[in-house]
Amino acid sequence: MMTVQWNDLIVRDARALTASEIRDLLKVTDRPEITSFAGGVPDASLFPLDAFKTIYADLTTDEAAGRRSLQYSISEGLPALRQWIVDDLAASGAKRGIENILISSGAQQGLDMLARMFLEPGREIIVEKPSYLGAMQAFSMRRPTYVGVNMDDEGPVLSELDAAFAGGARIAYLAPDFQNPTGRSYSLERRLAVLELARKYGAVIFEDAAYSKLAYEGDVLPSLLALDEVNGDPDAGTVIQLGTFSKTLVPALRIGWVCAPRSVIERLVLMMQASDLHVSTINQEVAYRAARDLFPGHLETLRDAYRHKRDTMLAAMDEFMPDCVSYTRPEGGMFIWLTLPENIDSRQLLELALQDSKVAFVPGQAFFCDHSGCNTARLSFATEKPERIRDGIERLALLIKRVHNQ
Ligand SMILES: Cc1ncc(COP(=O)(O)O)c(C=O)c1O
Structure with a gap:
């Protein structure tokens, strides 16, 4: 009898997948004694549970709607939900149609489908550093060549972006609002300049707007779209x-969207038909009703709660962090980005932090396509209670001081 040689049979694209440091970490950070700034997940206590109870009750008492929600549906997605998204985009200045x-x-x-549609081994894709x-996990399945572009406080460094396009890259994945992992946003000037460069070279931008609605202060700037x-x-x-x-209602519904020129959507629809026919009908119906009934009020609740947590974390960092550490002051989103002294490796710091200080964060290196950034870390203020945020930051700051002075 022969034993199966799995590695010989699994195609290279699938072997290119590596375990996410974040997912592995989350296993440890579930323990109650750990104050976790590691997970990028929303605060579950903010989920609008009562509204969901009503929506599900309505769907089971209204027989026609209930039966429709349990049936197969079209691959593009429910027209009512898509229309809601189109109206919402229009309110923020992006005029698109339901067919987009x-x-x-x-x-x-969406990221996985775009990767399958636009990437192939060796094709260049520009990504922010970090x-x-x-x-990057979704893209890596297609084994592209990453071209990393450094960021400053206003967005990607334009000379680097220009050089990347001039070198032949025609696809850029960018997150202009409250980026995961740094919390940074692009200035309006930088948004316009990035678009101008993309147009100059006939390049495509994948704009990730996952956190765009979690804005806590300042002007809400127009999206690249x-x-x-x-x-x-x-x-x-x-x-x-x-x-x-996922960030504005609940992640478990698994409802997202891609907004693109019609020719792209038409191909994506074919791809969707071939892979999973369509996204869960009932989840789409629930997301539609929740968005229709809860926004914008629920968004205000989220913004108030997350703003308070962000302020608590920043105040604790201002109070306790030594001068050798610098950090971002995000105007939205869920993350603060920490830059440690050069001599501190954040992966080693994490081991000590878990053991001695009972604090978790994500070492920054994983977010760099070139595996640089050893002295950086991502802290999420979204999940922990404010009291725990302050104590956790104090413990982390003490540890950093100790390690730095060794
Ligand atoms: C920047 C960014 N994009 C996309 C996603 C994926 O979100 P989902 O698939 O839940 O919509 C996440 C999730 O954390 C994210 O942080």
Whole structure:
């Protein structure tokens, strides 16, 4: 009898997948004694449970709606939900039609589908340094060549972006609002300049708008999609935007969307038909009703709660962190990005933090396509209670001081 040689049979694309440091970490950080700034997940106490009870009750008492929600549906996604998204985009200045929207199973499926449609081994894709790890996991399945572009406080460094396009890259994955992992946003000038560069080279931008609605202060700036206006033609632009209800409603529904020129959506729909036919009908119906009934009030509740947590974390960092540490001051989203002294490796610090200080965070290296950033870390203020945030930061700061002075 022969034993199966799994590694010989599994194709290279699938072998290219590596375990996410974040997912592995989450296993440990479940323990109650650990104050976790590691997970990028929303605060479950903010989930609108009562509204969901009513929505599900309505769906089971209204027989026609209930039966419709339990049936197969079209691959593009429910028309009512797509129309809601189109109206919401229009309110923020992006004029698109329902035929520009595909409902996906979270933004993550959108990233995977775009990777399958636009990437192939060796093809270049521009990513921010650092960038969202989950996107790079989706892209890596296609074994592209990453071209990392450094970021400053206003967005990607334009000379580097220009050089990347000039070198032949035609796809860029960018997150202009409250980026995961740094919390940074692009200035309006930088958004316009990035678009101008993309147009100059005929490049496509994948805009990740996962955190765009979690804005706590300052002006809400137009998305790249909204700025990508070509003679009022919704199919003429260069931006493909990914959206999601995971951060604004609940992640478990797995409802996201891709907004793209019609020709792209048509191909994505074929891809969806071939892979999973469509996203869960009932989940789409629930997401639609929840968004219709709860927004914008629920968004205000979220913003108030997360703003308070962010302020608590920043105040604790201002009070306790030594001068050798610097950090971002995000105006939205869920994350603060920490830069430690060069001599501190954040992976080693994490081991001590878990053992001695009972605090977790995500070492920053995983977010860099070139595995740099050893002295950086991502802290999420979203999940823990404010009291625990202050204590956890104090313990982490003490540890950093100790390690730095060794
Ligand atoms: C920047 C970013 N994009 C996309 C996603 C995927 O979200 P989902 O698939 O839940 O919509 C996440 C999740 O954490 C994220 O942080």
